[in-house]
Amino acid sequence: MSRQAWCRRTLAVLVVVLTGLVAGHAAVARGGRFPTVAAPATPGDAAVALQAALGYHSVLAADMMRSRIRGDEELARAAENAVGRNTDVMRQLVGALLGADRAEQFRLLWTAHVTALANYSRGVADEDNGARDAARSALSTFEGDLAGFLAAGSQGRLPRDAAAAAAYLHVDHLMQQADAYAAGDYARADQIYREGYAHTFELGETIANALIGPAAVKALRAPAWRLRSQLTRLLGEHVVLVVAATRAGATNGPDFAAAGEAVNANTRDLAGAVDTLFGAAAAQRFQSLWADHVEQVMAYTGGVAAGDATRREAAIEALGGFEKQFAAFLSSATGGRLPVADLARTLVMHDQMLLAQVDSFAAKQYEQAQDSAYSTYGHMGDVAGQLAGAFTGTLGDRAPKGGSQTGYGGTAGHHG
Structure with missing residues (x-):
């Protein structure tokens, strides 16, 4: 063989x-x-898991958007399904840290975020300014909602303003790479693709530092x-x-x-x-x-x-x-x-x-x-x-x- x-x-x-x-x-x-996701064995395990899952979300979301822009509908559906599986990984991680109710709240919030990204890419593909603007508005709402969720879940250890700035940068990376890809500027699109991955990966550490509490944070040092x-x-x-x-x-x-x-x-x-x-x-x-x-x-x-x-x-x-x-x-x-x-x-x-x-x-x-x-x-x-x-x-x-x-x-x- x-x-x-x-x-x-x-x-x-x-x-x-x-x-x-x-x-x-x-x-x-x-x-x-x-x-399926098991309860984090250690704070370090939880932090790396959040980093990896968030980093991969950025990649999957960008791939989903690019597929829509190219008109590859079958590939776009597969990419959307993969984004959904990744969302469930993050939901279970959040549940392991904050409990089932918070996990479901996160899932609904994150799913709306993914839907808005898909709508933005459709607007780009169709050159529909109205659709793009509506998606931008939905994404702006997501940024504020996620900031509030993280600030509350961390009991204020992650300030709302800092969380909102991080969410804004994540969304901005995804929209910018989609715009560059649609314009045929593939070098810039891939540069932003990498920047988006790095940002969301490191965001996992920031969130973990806030959610796991000060007594456990020393493990991340x-x-x-x-x-x-x-x-x-x-x-x-x-x-x-x-x-x-x-x-x-x-x-x-x-x-x-x-x-x-x-x-x-x-x-x-x-x-x-x-x-x-x-x-x-x-x-x-x-x-x-x-x-x-x-x-x-x-x-x-x-x-x-x-x-x-x-x-x-x-x-x-x-x-x-x-x-x-x-x-x-x-x-x-x-x-x-x-x-x-x-x-x-x-x-x-x-x-x-x-x-x-x-x-x-x-x-x-x-x-x-x-x-x-x-x-x-x-x-x-x-x-x-x-x-x-x-x-x-x-x-x-x-x-x-x-x-x-x-x-x-x-x-x-x-x-x-």
Whole structure:
């Protein structure tokens, strides 16, 4: 059996169960079933879960809006369903922190927000100024309502004005990227796409700080948690940007070049984080290996788009080489705290999941593609937690303690 066939068979029964509430602590299976969320095991788990779920909401909402603008109605419906599943993840997280009544209040509020975003994108697609203005008005109402909800839920620890400003920026990012996408300014659209993801991801920490209470907030100050949070953001962004690029490539979309540059920018940011942790030589090695990984995923996508089985199999073979080399690299960097065999299996799963969503998307099995993408995102959140633990153990007192803007200390975002 070829590796491609084995990948498809495995993914048919795969349910990714995230440990420690990473990426929403959701078990997302094919078929669009709603995930379930356990009570947060620790304050740190709850915070990372909120970050990951909010970050993914931004991506899913932007994808939904872009599908409407392109007129891809079937894909838009699948995207809307995925947004709904993500909303349910957040509802359950809110319920775990604030109780069932507050969770239902949040669901209604958030669903109205998603509806207004969908209406805005329809107005953009139809060049209907009245529809856009009505959607803007609804979104403005949402901003105030969400601010009030968060201020009340946090017992004033998150001031209403600060919450309203954060909600406004989230909405503004989504509307701006939709406008730029409709105008064919794909580079700007993808720049705002990334900014929106980063903003909502970091907003998760702000909300968690307010909701979990001052006695538990100190857990979010620990270097190990901050590294886990940053790696979850960067590796999660890798998934969403690669998924976007493969979909543009599979359809020969006009936004393919911009999507590819967004992936490259994320790779540079990841290399910058490695520079912060392990130095320039390790960062250069990481960037070379990671770029090869991305290149082969895109080569596989090209083979799928062209119906070229030889190109697909060549890409799969090359990914096998990457998985072994990258596992050896990380194991060496952590002094053997990450065993090579375990790492290789993790990387095989990551690649299989990415390729499976390419196959589903190319076959226009959009619900299946969305579920595969969601599972891949969640899996990388789990991986980020494992890496953060090993990196912290390796670095000890040398673990970075700075702010998220620089990868929690050092040169992140500037390497290469």
